[in-house]
Structure formats: C-alpha cells, structure tokens
Amino acid sequence: MANFTGVAVSILISLTAFPLVELVTTDSSLSAPLPLMLIGFGLLLLIALTLKFVLPQKCVEEQGKDAVEQRGFVYYTCCLFMWACTSDLCLQIRNHELFGFRKNTKYFEHGEAYLVTPLGIFAQFWNGIINYILYVIIIYQIDNKKDSRYSCLYWSGGILTSQFVVLVGAFTGSYSNKLEYSVWLNAVFVFLPLWILQHCWVKPRPVAKNFTRENSSFPVLDLFLCTGLVLASVFGLIRGLGALGSQTPLIKYYVEAYEPYMLESSKYGAVWPMYVAIYGIPFQLCAIYGLLHPGCQWMLNCSVVYAAGMLQVNVWFLITKLAC
Structure with a gap:
C-alpha cells in the first residue's frame, strides 16, 4: 500500500507559511530589512527541526541502501523547501491581491525588490507551483522506496539555473543598489541543491549495458x-x-x-x-x-540536468516577454 504520510505532513506544515508570512510582513518592526533576514533564517531552522521531529528517520537494512534513497538530507530538504514554496506563493498572492487577499509589498520593499520584475514574479509562481509538485513526487518516491535520482537531478538542475539567472541579474542589474539583507536567504537555496545534485550524480546505479x-x-x-x-x-x-x-x-x-x-x-x-x-x-x-x-553513463545525468534548466527558463522568458 502506498505511503502518503510524508507528503501529507509536509503539505500541512507548508501551509503554516501563510499565517507566518502574514504576521512578519504586516508588522513594521518585523519587516525591517535586518529583522526580516534573521526571522527568515530562524523560520527555516524551526521548520527543519519540526520536520525532523514529526518525520523521523526509519531504521533500514544495509542491503540496497545505496540503490534507493532513504529519509535523510535529500528528504528533509524537499520537505523544508515545500514550506519555502508556499512562502513564495503567499508573497505573490498578496502582491497581486489574488483570492481576496489585501495587497502587501513590504517584503519586496525591505527584502528582495527584484522579485517584482516579470521574471521575479514568474520565478516565485514557478517555485510555488511546479517545484512544489516536484517535492511532493520526490517525498512520495523516497517514502515508497522508489528511485528518486532523476526527479532530484531534474529539480536541482531547474532550481540552480533559476537561482543563477535571478541572483546574477539582481547583483548586476538596476536592482543591485536596492539589495537588502534578505538576499542572503538565497544561500540556502543554492548550497543545498548543489549538495543534492552532487549526491545524486555520484550515487551508485545498476550496471548498464555497454553499447557500441x-x-x-x-x-x-x-x-x-x-x-x-x-x-x-x-x-x-x-x-x-x-x-x-x-x-x-x-x-x-x-x-x-x-x-x-x-x-x-x-x-x-x-x-x-x-x-x-x-x-x-x-x-x-x-x-x-x-x-x-x-x-x-554520465550522459543521462547531464541530459536530465540540462533539460530541466533549459526548459524552465526558456518557458519563463517566453511567457514574461509575451505578457509584456
């Protein structure tokens, strides 16, 4: 029988982003640049510890341990990033006054102003919808002892590409003089995907047939x-x-x-x-x-990572330029 425990718990915890983001961005003292960054890191740590407590690691037999991912760094990173996805979605929902929410732009004014650009808006919606679905798939695969290698490679290729485009544009373009402390929150979303990319890349795989x-x-x-x-x-x-x-x-x-x-x-x-x-x-x-x-054997790994990045940002640019 399929195990949906991790998916269900992660979804419920991710929904706490809505009231937390609402609280932080509504209060003027909390939404000041430096407190905003400190609260952001604090919330990420709190959510990570909560996930580790409510979704503990399971004892597994050593046999087959390398072939199928177990609850560990990859698993908890995906659970944590689901919460971050919901935060991104909440910020843009408030920014565009969707579903009856009142407008609130304090995070963009005191945090990451470049996210109000067409590309930044689409990046957050993509993260809040597409990447959220990918996290659900990876968590489900790990809990049900299915191979999550290529799902992880696809996700890491996409998110690292988006981080490169968004951050390099932010640091070199017209928004570079508006950067606040919150930009350093992106370090989490660069280094953790890099680690997962390396982990899945070198992970042992079944011996493939030699083609000539x-x-x-x-x-x-x-x-x-x-x-x-x-x-x-x-x-x-x-x-x-x-x-x-x-x-x-x-x-x-x-x-x-x-x-x-x-x-x-x-x-x-x-x-x-x-x-x-x-x-x-x-x-x-x-x-x-x-x-x-x-x-x-490296060809398939490269192809998955390359396809993720090329597809994601080409779709971003196509939609944003057509919309403009």
Missing part, C-alpha cells in the same frame, strides 16, 4: 542530433556575445532586431543568454561526444 556503434539503431538520428547541437552551440555563442554587448555588426543587428530585451537595465534579459553560452555550449559539445561514443 555497431549495435546503435539510429546512426542517422545521431547525425541529425549532432548537427542540431553544433548549430545550437553557434547560436548560443552569438547570443552570449550579444548579451556581453558585442559591437560586431552581425551580433549587434541580431540583438537589436530579435532580442532587444538583452539591453534592458535589469540585466535579466542578458543573464539568460550568458548562462546558455557558459553552461549550455559545453554540455552540447559533451553531448556530441556522447552520441559518437555510446555507453557514457
């Missing part, structure tokens, strides 16, 4: 994919140079004619193409190698 070019079924498809990856790398390089402000006529024309948002002072339009150039091009070249040399 002779038993590859789709050499034509491989060639097609390699060509597409080369073209994507060239295109990514052009966009990356454009984001850096290259005055090369071709690149300058492309930016002004097709992606003028790269020139925005908030820098969010420029950070994403730079990320694709820095992270995407090396992966695409490694993927070409993997296609030419079948059997690379």
